[in-house]
Amino acid sequence: MAAEAERRKNIDDVAQSRGNVLHLRVNGQAVDTGSDPNVTLLSVIRNQLHLRGTKESCGRGECGACTVLLDGQPITSCSRLAALTWGEVTTIEGLQDEARDLREAFAEFGGFQCGFCTAGQVVHATAILRRLAADSVADLESYVRKQLSGNICRCTGYNGIVEAVLQTYLRRQGIKTAGQIP
Structure with missing residues (x-):
């Protein structure tokens, strides 16, 4: 638990020093993108990274159309803030061979x-x-x-x-x- 808190503090410190730059790892690639801290992971995936396979439907995390993997676990990307996303994000585009x-x-x-x-x-x-x-x-x-x-x-x-x-x-x-x- 202490290690996670330290990791989050380090990420917050880096984010503050670089402005509103969001650091993500998506489909095996490190991605730096400008982002409002209140934007959802789904919005970043679709609108900034232009990965359109992940769909938006309910906007509340209830339907699963926006499901991505975060460190291998399924999550609804419409209900998760991108700024609070740590780990490897995998979209449908990242599963082309495996799936x-x-x-x-x-x-x-x-x-x-x-x-x-x-x-x-x-x-x-x-x-x-x-x-x-x-x-x-x-x-x-x-x-x-x-x-x-x-x-x-x-x-x-x-x-x-x-x-x-x-x-x-x-x-x-x-x-x-x-x-x-x-």
Whole structure:
């Protein structure tokens, strides 16, 4: 706890010495950008870094369309101040290689229709798949459904999304399936 407080103090000291320059690490790159201290991480991602894959919808952190990873954990970027963001931020653009098979499974199993929520779903699902690779889960489908419950999709009814995540996990484990899991 003391180390985190010291780190934040150091960041605040650097920010004050450099004016309103915001220091972030996004998709593996160090980024310095001018920013109002009250601007959200989503606003910086979309409007200053021009990474448009992360979508804005509710503006309150309730729908999950703006989900990004912060140090590998899914967060809603619309409800987080950019100035209070420390660590590695990964957007959908930063997952192009890692999530290729997952995106293909979304298409194969009907995991999206209009596509608006898809980036947030894929980012969150990537975090789920990383955890599943390291942990054992008794009821895989229930686990995936519960984990994705913060990502709202008004078009698909979720079955295709859950199926895409499950199939991606099984395929990555080398388990052959004949389409949808019963």
